[in-house]
Amino acid sequence: MRYPTRLQPVITVHRDTLLNSQLSPASRLLYVTLLACADGAHINEISALAGITADECADLYLKELRDAGRIETGDHYGQGETITVHEIPIVPSQRSHACVPCTLCGNCSCQRPREICRICDLKREVDQEAAADLARWKRQRAAGATYATGRSGNRLHRWDCPTLNSAEKSMTILKGAEDTVAYGTYHWSPLPLLFTAEELRAKGARTRRCAVCGPDPL
Ligand SMILES: [Zn+2]
Ligand SMILES: [Zn+2]
Ligand SMILES: [Zn+2]
Incomplete structure (x- = not known):
């Protein structure tokens, strides 16, 4: 699980996401929970916190959020299958395609300004x-x-x-x-x-x- 910012006690949620009637209430709650959760938390834990119990349901809401440009899922070097949560909704052209490996160790450096991991x-x-x-x-x-x-x-x-x-x-x-x-x-x-x-x-x-x-x- 990766997040756009270091963990802070307070999170900021974009109105275009929280107040978006096109998104189901469950996916909006899942999004806010994803944004707030601690690094390393498992998706099952996070979806349970959002009141989603069956795995297939979480997949459904994750797909909804992905299609709406709120999250991205993909394989990243050294991290495997990863959910990237966007604070600001992205449009399809901004979607990242392949993982960018760190030039020094080869692990994912997608969230970094230069091609060097944290x-x-x-x-x-x-x-x-x-x-x-x-x-x-x-x-x-x-x-x-x-x-x-x-x-x-x-x-x-x-x-x-x-x-x-x-x-x-x-x-x-x-x-x-x-x-x-x-x-x-x-x-x-x-x-x-x-x-x-x-x-x-x-x-x-x-x-x-x-x-x-x-x-x-x-
Ligand atoms: Zn990556
Ligand atoms: Zn590195
Ligand atoms: Zn001395």
């Missing part, structure tokens, strides 16, 4: 953030930065203090979440900000020194 897009965004942070960290190390502050900045550490994030730790967390990108667990833990002694003196930093790593006094 999961690959999320992953790519985090990977870019990780690469940029890692490059910054390496640049600072190459420039001789040996002091670090955690992200809260209230302690001064050696750059390699075990209480801080390291490239390895962040990378392990990242790789461990590769299979659960869809659940929003794929994220980059930012590396500490690094400084040279000169930079810290210039800043006039009076941050307390970490007792674990004991950085050299400035």
Whole structure:
């Protein structure tokens, strides 16, 4: 089951659908229920919620909604037979024909502006953030930065203090979440900000020194 928007507590229903006397009351209720239902809900559950019990009846109302351009049914890569619910009625020329696969993983990308599925897009965004942070960290190390502050900045550490994030730790967390990108667990833990002694003196930093790593006094 796919929906035009991320799930919100409130749904918007087009008057041309809800008040359309050409559509049967049962199909209008089925449409509103389809629009409101949680991702992954089975059509049998949804039709039961709309008071439709026998399978053949649901098919009948689904056909009515499909013919009226309120929903589309079709096979999508990685999803199989899928019902797409349109918030705004579509005309026959707007009907999608074949599924457009994601150029990165091959799963359906029909609901996306570019040919990249939501999961690959999320992953790519985090990977870019990780690469940029890692490059910054390496640049600072190459420039001789040996002091670090955690992200809260209230302690001064050696750059390699075990209480801080390291490239390895962040990378392990990242790789461990590769299979659960869809659940929003794929994220980059930012590396500490690094400084040279000169930079810290210039800043006039009076941050307390970490007792674990004991950085050299400035
Ligand atoms: Zn598709
Ligand atoms: Zn993809
Ligand atoms: Zn420390």
